[in-house]
Amino acid sequence: MSDDELLHRQIHPAWFEEGQPTSQGFRPTGKDDGMLSVDRSTLSTAEASFVLHRDGKGLQTAGTWGLTVGEFLAEDVRCRKDPIEASQDEPANPAHAVADFTPHGTGRCKIISKRLRNVAVGRGRLFPTD
Amino acid sequence: MDSKVEKEFTLRYVGRRFEGARLPLDVVSDLPAFRNLIVAFAKEIWRVENKGRVRLPKGFEQAMAFDLVDLTEGSAKPKIAWHSGRIQDPLPGISDYYDTIVERAYGKVLDVMDRASRGEYPGERLSTGVVRAFDRFGSSLRDGERVEFEGSRGREGNVIAITPERRRDFLKHVQDTYSSRVEGVGALTGLNVEVGWIDVQTDHVGTLHMPLPGDEVHDTFDGNTRQCVRYDVTLLFGREDEVKGVLEVHDVALVDEEVDKAIERISTRLAQLRALQPGWMDGQGAQIHPVAVQNVQRLVGRRSALSVAFRIFPMLSGGVQVEFEAGGWDVTVEFEHDGSAELYAVQIAGDGEVEPTTYDGLEEALLGDLDRIVGEYPRTGVFG
Numbered sequence: 001m002s003d004d005e006l007l008h009r010q011i012h013p014a015w016f017e018e019g020q021p022t023s024q025g026f027r028p029t030g031k032d033d034g035m036l037s038v039d040r041s042t043l044s045t046a047e048a049s050f051v052l053h054r055d056g057k058g059l060q061t062a063g064t065w066g067l068t069v070g071e072f073l074a075e076d077v078r079c080r081k082d083p084i085e086a087s088q089d090e091p092a093n094p095a096h097a098v099a100d101f102t103p104h105g106t107g108r109c110k111i112i113s114k115r116l117r118n119v120a121v122g123r124g125r126l127f128p129t130d
Numbered sequence: 131m132d133s134k135v136e137k138e139f140t141l142r143y144v145g146r147r148f149e150g151a152r153l154p155l156d157v158v159s160d161l162p163a164f165r166n167l168i169v170a171f172a173k174e175i176w177r178v179e180n181k182g183r184v185r186l187p188k189g190f191e192q193a194m195a196f197d198l199v200d201l202t203e204g205s206a207k208p209k210i211a212w213h214s215g216r217i218q219d220p221l222p223g224i225s226d227y228y229d230t231i232v233e234r235a236y237g238k239v240l241d242v243m244d245r246a247s248r249g250e251y252p253g254e255r256l257s258t259g260v261v262r263a264f265d266r267f268g269s270s271l272r273d274g275e276r277v278e279f280e281g282s283r284g285r286e287g288n289v290i291a292i293t294p295e296r297r298r299d300f301l302k303h304v305q306d307t308y309s310s311r312v313e314g315v316g317a318l319t320g321l322n323v324e325v326g327w328i329d330v331q332t333d334h335v336g337t338l339h340m341p342l343p344g345d346e347v348h349d350t351f352d353g354n355t356r357q358c359v360r361y362d363v364t365l366l367f368g369r370e371d372e373v374k375g376v377l378e379v380h381d382v383a384l385v386d387e388e389v390d391k392a393i394e395r396i397s398t399r400l401a402q403l404r405a406l407q408p409g410w411m412d413g414q415g416a417q418i419h420p421v422a423v424q425n426v427q428r429l430v431g432r433r434s435a436l437s438v439a440f441r442i443f444p445m446l447s448g449g450v451q452v453e454f455e456a457g458g459w460d461v462t463v464e465f466e467h468d469g470s471a472e473l474y475a476v477q478i479a480g481d482g483e484v485e486p487t488t489y490d491g492l493e494e495a496l497l498g499d500l501d502r503i504v505g506e507y508p509r510t511g512v513f514g
Contacts, residue, residue, distance in 0.1 A: 012411050012412070014406065014410060014411060014415075014443070014444050015411075015444075017399065017441045017442060017443060018441050020441060022441070022443040022451060022453055023453065023462060024443060024445065024446075024451065029414065029446055030414075030446065031414065059412045060411075060412060106486075107474070107485055107486040108485075110486055111474060111476060111483050111486075114460055114462065114474075114476045115476055118476070118478065
């Protein structure tokens with residue numbers, strides 16, 4: 001993946017207030033094993049990522065935000081492809097990728113997620129557009 | 131002729147707001163309260179040793195004069211001195227007698243507090259004067275702060291100290307009530323210009339009936355019913371921590387319109403968070419704990435001018451997260467389900483970072499660190 005490839009991230013509605021997402025949406029949760037799920041923009045659109053999340057996986061989302069591979073890397077978070085094949089639990093998602101937070105401790109992840117959130121907010125919500 | 135004797139007592143106020151030998155004016159009232167505590171015990175001692183005598187000896191009160199003679203760092207250490215030169219009665223040996231009474235009275239203060247720290251409370255009733263003095267001493271302490279009696283040593287080798295919790299528990303055991311200073315925000319629900327009072331409805335301490343001068347009620351509050359009010363009061367609490375009344379109003383003012391709207395918005399948001407069911411995030415997410423919600427409400431009360439920028443989010447752990455920008459910083463305060471709190475921040479246009487720091491709750495240390503991050507802002511200037 002090139003540094004300038006945009007990666008799409010879905011944010012849960014509870015983590016969206018006053019037109020902005022929380023930094024919690026830009027770091028892995030306990031079930032993620034340190035890997036933040038994103039979708040590659042070269043293989044999917046912000047809208048398609050949103051629709052797959054909501055309709056394909058049946059999960060809630062307030063919208064799609066975006067960060068480039070280089071922006072993750074600037075915070076020492078490396079990204080890699082992680083395509084998902086269709087299963088009983090989940091539809092196929094060839095655009096799936098992960099941002100690897102495992103080198104960082106919990107406190108550091110919180111700081112990183114704030115910086116990532118601010119970059120993503122600066123870019124604006126990609127779908128639905130504001 | 132007696133030689134003049136001086137006895138010094140050093141109190142050590144520990145907490146962020148006392149750093150740099152600062153003693154906030156609302157805490158200065160502790161010093162006369164400390165004096166009153168010594169005097170109350172001194173009177174008890176004298177009466178025990180002079181059974182049958184109803185009146186204190188002439189000049190007793192005057193002899194119990196104390197002076198603030200120094201204030202040094204660490205966090206703030208006021209040194210209070212008793213000096214026998216104030217004694218008017220020239221009877222031989224009287225200075226030494228008063229000296230021993232002061233010493234023993236101080237010893238009783240330490241003994242009572244040391245026992246209280248172990249959950250032991252006086253079996254026999256303390257005199258009204260002693261209890262009243264204990265009720266005043268330390269009433270302005272906030273969570274996380276304490277007053278140490280420097281140089282003291284308890285039975286377990288510890289420095290004897292008063293904390294808000296210890297003080298509260300002690301007073302609930304020796305009398306039916308205790309007083310404590312409380313700040314927050316509420317809604318103006320009633321007033322009377324002629325008698326002079328306002329009623330303020332609050333989330334935590336019910337409706338507070340505050341006596342105020344009639345002209346202040348007229349000039350400031352009349353016509354503003356349902357408006358948001360910020361208050362700083364000393365309340366009387368009962369054994370079950372129920373509010374029995376307002377003892378003193380230190381400050382009460384209308385909150386400006388923008389802050390008022392923010393408080394309403396936050397209140398609505400917190401109600402939404404409280405309604406979240408377990409598994410609220412696609413199967414993840416514990417129910418939001420009331421203690422986390424209360425801590426957010428207290429933060430709003432303590433830093434209401436900042437609350438205009440607050441964005442409130444649920445945490446998977448059942449805590450509540452507050453995010454906002456202020457003073458060029460992007461700040462997060464997380465209130466956990468167990469009552470603890472965490473503060474961290476990043477500079478918006480720079481590389482500055484404040485790594486996460488954990489606190490026992492919304493304590494003064496957290497507020498002090500928050501103020502240091504965001505810098506000067508109109509903490510009170512928005513109030514009328």
